[in-house]
Amino acid sequence: MIAPAFRLPGGVPVFLEVSHALPIVDVDVVITRGSILDPVGREGLTRLTARLMRRGPAGVDADVFDERLDRLGATLSLSVGPESMRVQGTVIRRNLPAFLDELAAILRAPALREDDFAKVKRTIESELVQLRDHDASLAARALRRFLFGRHAYGRPAGGTLASVAAITLDDVRACHAARFRAPHAIVGLAGDVRPEEAERLVRDALTELPRGAARRPPVREPRQRPGRRVFLVDKPKRTQSQIYVGTLGMKVAEPDHHAMMVANTAFGGTFTARLMKAVRSDRGWSYGAYSKLGADRQREAWSMWTHPGAEQLVDCLALELQLYERWIDRGLTREEVRRAKRYLVKGHAFDLETASKRLEPKLQTAALELPPDWFERYPERIGAVTRDEANAAVRARLSRDDLTIAVLATATPELRRKLAALPGVREVRVISYADV
Amino acid sequence: MLPCFRMRRPSERVGVVPFGAALVVERWRLSNGLTVLLLPDPSAPLISYHTWFRVGSRYEEEGKTGLAHFFEHMMFNETERLAWGEFDRRIEEAGGETNAATWIDWTYYHESLPKDGLGLAIELEAERMGRLVVQKAQVESEREVVANERRMAVEDSVRGKADELLAELAYGRHHPHGWPTIGWMADIEGYRVADCKAFYRTWYAPNNATVVVAGDFDPADALARIEAAYGALRPVKLPARAAPPPSRQRAERRAKLPWPTPSEKLLIGWHGPAQGERDHAVAELIHDLWIGGRSGRLRKRLVDDLEIVTRIRGHVGGLAHAGLFDLWIELREGVEAARALAVVDAEVARLAGELVPADELDKVKARTELFTLGAVETMNEKAYQVGFGETVVGDPAHVFARLDEAREVTAEDVRRVSSSVLRTARRSIVHVVPEGA
Numbered sequence: 081m082i083a084p085a086f087r088l089p090g091g092v093p094v095f096l097e098v099s100h101a102l103p104i105v106d107v108d109v110v111i112t113r114g115s116i117l118d119p120v121g122r123e124g125l126t127r128l129t130a131r132l133m134r135r136g137p138a139g140v141d142a143d144v145f146d147e148r149l150d151r152l153g154a155t156l157s158l159s160v161g162p163e164s165m166r167v168q169g170t171v172i173r174r175n176l177p178a179f180l181d182e183l184a185a186i187l188r189a190p191a192l193r194e195d196d197f198a199k200v201k202r203t204i205e206s207e208l209v210q211l212r213d214h215d216a217s218l219a220a221r222a223l224r225r226f227l228f229g230r231h232a233y234g235r236p237a238g239g240t241l242a243s244v245a246a247i248t249l250d251d252v253r254a255c256h257a258a259r260f261r262a263p264h265a266i267v268g269l270a271g272d273v274r275p276e277e278a279e280r281l282v283r284d285a286l287t288e289l290p291r292g293a294a295r296r297p298p299v300r301e302p303r304q305r306p307g308r309r310v311f312l313v314d315k316p317k318r319t320q321s322q323i324y325v326g327t328l329g330m331k332v333a334e335p336d337h338h339a340m341m342v343a344n345t346a347f348g349g350t351f352t353a354r355l356m357k358a359v360r361s362d363r364g365w366s367y368g369a370y371s372k373l374g375a376d377r378q379r380e381a382w383s384m385w386t387h388p389g390a391e392q393l394v395d396c397l398a399l400e401l402q403l404y405e406r407w408i409d410r411g412l413t414r415e416e417v418r419r420a421k422r423y424l425v426k427g428h429a430f431d432l433e434t435a436s437k438r439l440e441p442k443l444q445t446a447a448l449e450l451p452p453d454w455f456e457r458y459p460e461r462i463g464a465v466t467r468d469e470a471n472a473a474v475r476a477r478l479s480r481d482d483l484t485i486a487v488l489a490t491a492t493p494e495l496r497r498k499l500a501a502l503p504g505v506r507e508v509r510v511i512s513y514a515d516v
Numbered sequence: 517m518l519p520c521f522r523m524r525r526p527s528e529r530v531g532v533v534p535f536g537a538a539l540v541v542e543r544w545r546l547s548n549g550l551t552v553l554l555l556p557d558p559s560a561p562l563i564s565y566h567t568w569f570r571v572g573s574r575y576e577e578e579g580k581t582g583l584a585h586f587f588e589h590m591m592f593n594e595t596e597r598l599a600w601g602e603f604d605r606r607i608e609e610a611g612g613e614t615n616a617a618t619w620i621d622w623t624y625y626h627e628s629l630p631k632d633g634l635g636l637a638i639e640l641e642a643e644r645m646g647r648l649v650v651q652k653a654q655v656e657s658e659r660e661v662v663a664n665e666r667r668m669a670v671e672d673s674v675r676g677k678a679d680e681l682l683a684e685l686a687y688g689r690h691h692p693h694g695w696p697t698i699g700w701m702a703d704i705e706g707y708r709v710a711d712c713k714a715f716y717r718t719w720y721a722p723n724n725a726t727v728v729v730a731g732d733f734d735p736a737d738a739l740a741r742i743e744a745a746y747g748a749l750r751p752v753k754l755p756a757r758a759a760p761p762p763s764r765q766r767a768e769r770r771a772k773l774p775w776p777t778p779s780e781k782l783l784i785g786w787h788g789p790a791q792g793e794r795d796h797a798v799a800e801l802i803h804d805l806w807i808g809g810r811s812g813r814l815r816k817r818l819v820d821d822l823e824i825v826t827r828i829r830g831h832v833g834g835l836a837h838a839g840l841f842d843l844w845i846e847l848r849e850g851v852e853a854a855r856a857l858a859v860v861d862a863e864v865a866r867l868a869g870e871l872v873p874a875d876e877l878d879k880v881k882a883r884t885e886l887f888t889l890g891a892v893e894t895m896n897e898k899a900y901q902v903g904f905g906e907t908v909v910g911d912p913a914h915v916f917a918r919l920d921e922a923r924e925v926t927a928e929d930v931r932r933v934s935s936s937v938l939r940t941a942r943r944s945i946v947h948v949v950p951e952g953a
Contacts, residue, residue: 099559101538101559101893102889102892102893103889104886104889104890142820143811143816143820146809146810146811146816147811147879149809149810149811150808150809150810150811150879150882150883151875151878151879151882152882153882153883153885153886154886155809155886170886170890171886172882172885172886172889175882199820199823202823203819203823203826206779206826206848206849207826207827209778209779209826209848209849210778210779210826210827210846212777212778213674213675213777213778215672315776316776316951317776318672319667319671319672320664320667320668320671320672350604350608351604351608351614352601352604352605352608357601360661361601361657362657363657363660364656364657364658364659364660364661364663364664365660365664366664367661367664367665367668387664387668388664389663389664389667419605419608419609422608422609422610422611423608423609423611424611425611426609426610426611426612426630427611427612427613427630428611429560429561429562429611429630430562430611430613430628432560432561433560433562433894433895434560434893434894436893514778
């Protein structure tokens, strides 16, 4: 059973994983409020807040803060997902107390200065522009945008040039005040630290987060859009395409999640899975070919990804659609299910390899409010999945006909025509890669 | 009188090397020349099994560039005893992961498995070292896959294309470090079955390989299994290996790369030391002094103070012979690359003119310590470090020896190495310009 080692005032659970194998310690603070709370038109607010917090606490210049962390032999990063934010650091064991003090200072009282705010905004804007160099990221971003539409999961956590420009420093200060509260926080330490020492250090450093929970606002269910729709992200001079095919999947806590995990692993989760075999091994069309089952509080995406040469794009996409339909219509074989289960159950040993790996499921279990035995019983539940259950989960959760297809390639009239002729495709819309 | 049989020991222990504070690497050599490095570590019920071959892209011939990498793909195909796909299937069924990588000096294959999978890893790796089947169908299928890999990594990647151009610029197209490890596309299109068979016979032999086992296993049992599986493989006469000729670059070289990209970019490469030289440790510290952490001199100046750069990355080539010390700089939209280059020049001059303050050097050393420890957390990382160290510099504990060297670096070392390495006449620059600009 996963249970916190202790709790801080305000109820903050603290999880510990001790290992003296190496003299380093990982520190994690999860805040269970993420980018889906960004107001419409101010997408990127949570991320901008995190970036500004990383500039240091009140009274300490950003340059000085960076120097201090580097001198401690520490890394510190803040990241943002749809449902949570995360502060993660690693430090040489001897400097853990000083590092916790620095970390606590930016959680409690970040400077959030005017000049830093302007600087971070300019930096984020330049990063959004540079994103145009990364074809796979552009296509993945397009998939989420068009799959989820106006739902919060479709709005980019990093924002857009327009939404970032609209954010004010008051927005950031309000965001920090609302999110960084004790009831939203989960703390984890992993590595070379004794339990009693960890408790003393964490209590000294992290007890002053404000109390009082901001209510988690209701988030509506994402809605499936009918039909197969292709969004062709046009970028010049591409010799290779990026294909992302997606549909709505499931919530992590749903009872058939383990069955769906097995089914997805057999379809596109490993090197010998159906998708990889058909696309890469049999035809050599794409270096990679994988499918992914998203997992979060709301219904996340199921998607598959390939990147064939430009001349094989249409054939590869047609093949993927065939494979997908066959998966839903005819299901998996008994042998495929058996192999996928063995892979997942035996490979579970890797989740326990290091202290930081052992900490991760504890944080996830708490953040997603899963049953405390969810991780512990994972191998048993995977092992119990039957072929019928795996196939039923696929039919129940994935739509055969409602698919969003994001393709990055150099658009031509011929390509548009061929994409439009694929089975079930209702529309092909072309967008510039600069507008994703 | 009975004849006297002398039992030849199938393997001999040729050393024990400390690996950090708590672990040791046992070095064994089989009679067929196979080196076996055993790193027992019971901290998790897992093993990682690596096979490092001392062949990479610098051993190729012009017209056949990329063959070492192509052959890495071939090794996942059929063997005399394993049908096509069985290698991967058996690893996955055992709950494991397998992959491989090729670079200028080496090719390595790795499996990570629950501890009961050690026998499987030994069986499969020994099988493909000695009994790979190389036929036309496999060559044609992998040719398409590798061509697609090249499109992904080079043809449609601004960074990949710039890297390729920099190597060609710095070494010349005919130098073994000057052609891409993935190979020129025309060469990939031209491989024949005979090329692959010849490559396999020449380089894939026990006396050109090192097996590394890290994890929760019994060394005596592992060694006995390895002897049984590999003992019958015969060594080959390896071709003479001349070191690649040193670069004769005496003047700065520049090339422009027009690309569909929103901003200018710079890739700068200086000829640097080889991995095994002590100056390589100094070069790595200089690299970290510049762009390590957020307070690195160049990062702070270009990204934070002047706000003319979005991202800066760098790398000190870890090769058996002299590699490149490179910097990749992504400028902000509308900013000319010359502005960033002027800052780089000023920081080079500063390193040559002023001794680095002691506290700044201590800061960089603290970061080096953190990243060294972070590089040996998992079994796979430990096995990688052992295999890399053994193959490139002949020391399986090189990762820790390097940390010790880094701790000893002085401010004067930094000035000396920056003066000798970061010279304008010894650098090459790829300037990426947005198309149409």
